Amino acid sequence: MFARWCSATEGDESTARAFLRCDQAALKEEPSMKVTTHQAVCVASGNCGFVAPAVFRNREEHGGFVELLDRNPSETEWNSVKTAEYLCPSGAIQIDDQPIPPR
Ligand code: SF4
Structure with a gap:
């Protein structure tokens, strides 16, 4: 296996x-988490930077569009990142969980 x-x-x-x-x-x-953001579909709502500021940022000088600060966040950030993905109105956040392989 x-x-x-x-x-x-x-x-x-x-x-x-x-x-x-x-x-x-x-x-x-x-286990790890890989985060990807898609600039082309981001609508700069700012939700992600609000709920997971260690992973996402929405600076005014960038029009509020998402900046990914940490593509492999630590486990302590996972719930916040999942919330950000859930709240993202445009689907610009993608999470690929890599669970522990089956035994
Ligand atoms: S929540 Fe989604 S649409 Fe809003 S700034 Fe973040 S990535 Fe962009």
């Missing part, structure tokens, strides 16, 4: 050991 994270190839004498190392590495993989 974890083979997709492994680089070991068939015929490799240490394939079993390589897969074991990959299994262990996959289990230790930390």
Whole structure:
């Protein structure tokens, strides 16, 4: 199941050991969040910078359009980022959660 994270190839004498190392590495993989903003569809409502100021900013000198400050926010910001995505009136915020691989 974890083979997709492994680089070991068939015929490799240490394939079993390589897969074991990959299994262990996959289990230790930390969950993360990847955030993307789409400037072309942002309507500068400012919701995102209000609810998640550590991740988004809406400066007046940029017309209030979204600036992404942190594309991989820490877990403490995830709820705020999800709220920002929910409140975004234009769908300009995209979140790609990368959960822990299944065991
Ligand atoms: S909430 Fe959405 S539309 Fe509003 S500023 Fe942020 S990205 Fe742009």
